[in-house]
Amino acid sequence: MSITNTKDGSNKPWRIDMRLGGRDGKRIRKVFATKGEAIAYETFVLKQVDDKPWLGEKEDNRKLSELIKHWYDLHGQQLAQPQSRLRKLELTCFGLGDPIASKLTINDFAHYRQSRLDGEIEDFQGKKTKVKPNTINHEHAYLNAVFTELKRLGEWTLPNPLEGLPQFKIEDTELAFLYPEEIPVVLDECRNAEYEHLVTIVMVCLATGCRWSEAEGLRGNQIAHNRITFVKTKGKKNRTVPIAQGLADLLPRVRGPLFRPCRRSFERAIKRSGLTFPEGQMTHILRHTFASHFMMNGGNILVLRQILGHADIKDTMRYAHFAPDHLDDAITKNPIAGIL
Template identity: 90%
Template sequence: MPIRNLKDGSDLPWISDIRPNGRDGKRIRKRFATKGEAIAYESFILRKVDDKPWLGEKTDLRNLSELIKLWYDLHGQQLAQPKSRLRKLELTCFGLGDPVASKLTINDFAHYRQMRLDGEIEDFQGKKTKVKPNTINHEHAYLNAVFTELKRLGEWTLPNPLEGLPQFKIEDTELAYLYPEEIPIVLDECRNAEYEHLVTIVMVCLATGCRWSEAENLKGSQIAHNRITFVKTKGKKNRTVPIAQELANMLPRVRGPLFRPCRRSFERAIKRTGLIFPEGQMTHILRHTFASHFMMNGGNILVLKQILGHADIKDTMRYAHFAPDHLDDAITKNPISSIL
């Protein structure tokens, strides 16, 4: 990486290591007390090279942070959660040392992601935390999207520096769901919770397959004729799901927000049940429960795709194995079926 921390205990741990005139040009190495000084020095050296017209076309000397800001202004702020995406990109940029974007290479990012996995990269507060490969894949995808979109907009003419670098392969995670006998246990604890509408939110999730945030943020205007219309969804498309009259009667009769944030209350209720869910699926297990039971009860996979609001059928196919007759041919068409 052009700028890195040698961690050798010296007063000048940060080193700038660059070849401003390319791989065959002179190598310039200099040590500094802080990362900021190293970044400033590298920018100074590269600008000196850029000011020499006989070297040909001017080099794009924009730092990665400048491109991220440009991407955000032209495209990123239109995303569903723009501030969150920007924050993650800024953290990645900080970890990479905010290099000159045209100098960023696959090798730089490969070293960065390994250091992230090992917990050697500091965040904005100077804290080092090990992350999982899935987190790295998200950072990879987000940064790749910056270059791809800027290239589409004509704001970036050089090759995408991450092109050709594959993401980590991630094993499929367990899609846990509630068994029929567990659902009443969960609902009973939610009824006994400190928030009276907690059980209603849980029942909306179980009855429609919506995400927790979609149920928690419901407004009265989204309820009509025993149907719930979910808006501002992850896929940025509204979808409407019918509900039973009994559930419709449980919903508060107000025009504005129906509920208050109560995720913590749900977590405490689940803790009281003694049930153990896979990591990261505390509230999402309700969505998995709807989809799993929908297929086990003979539901159509294409209908499920519409209800869940998936943009890609591959996401919905994760639940296909719950269908009653899924792969039943394995029983009758295996080589020992005739002797069993």
């Protein structure tokens, strides 16, 4: 009991002796003439604790959605595609039930991701959809980055609730590319498309290894002296790639946007061609085609990294096996080399 009667005969026999925030918190001692005054003062002090951090550390009761919004205001809006990232984080938060962030645990997220894989979690429209492990890994990485960045900024002092939880191991996907005889087939179908510049966009992708969005979003001021400078890239770094005069002559001579969105036109052209691509590589196969042929024609892996704009050399090394002499020592240095 923090309120006691000292019975010392003084005119203030009622004493308060209390600590706020545990045994190491601030100690308060005060005497009163009546027990009612002591109780009233104790009630007053306890009500002030939440507004007085120096009286004891306040429990962090922010919801996960509040934390995500705070992260977005301080950092997320500076990313290359901020609205897309925020939307994905909000979907994850919704699927987790928007818990108090400080109470989120590894076990909570482990159950969430299994439910996502099984298609048991509803989205904002109430629809349940099974997702692939790679999608879960992205959600894991995005949410982990929220806690990591807020901790770096001093806005989160508790442990990262996802720390120590490994992501799913994903098998390497097939890197499909167009064979030399398939490239003219694709270009012919694109020339016959309803959009006159579709073939030009495809040729830019094949000649520079750029992403579809980078080619489709080109503006006139990005073309100069037979060079294309790609801006607002995924890696947030500009990169310049030279092009042949023949391709430069095909590019529209305008100051603003060179092309209009035409991904669907490309999909229809591929369908007419009869070619089939792995899932998710409809337009990205053009980038794979550039990189694969670059290495097969004797290109340098470090130069390829610079052209593609990879931040991590491991991403570029996926194409190393296309080099003509890659691992040729396996032919001459195996134990039966002298027999065959």
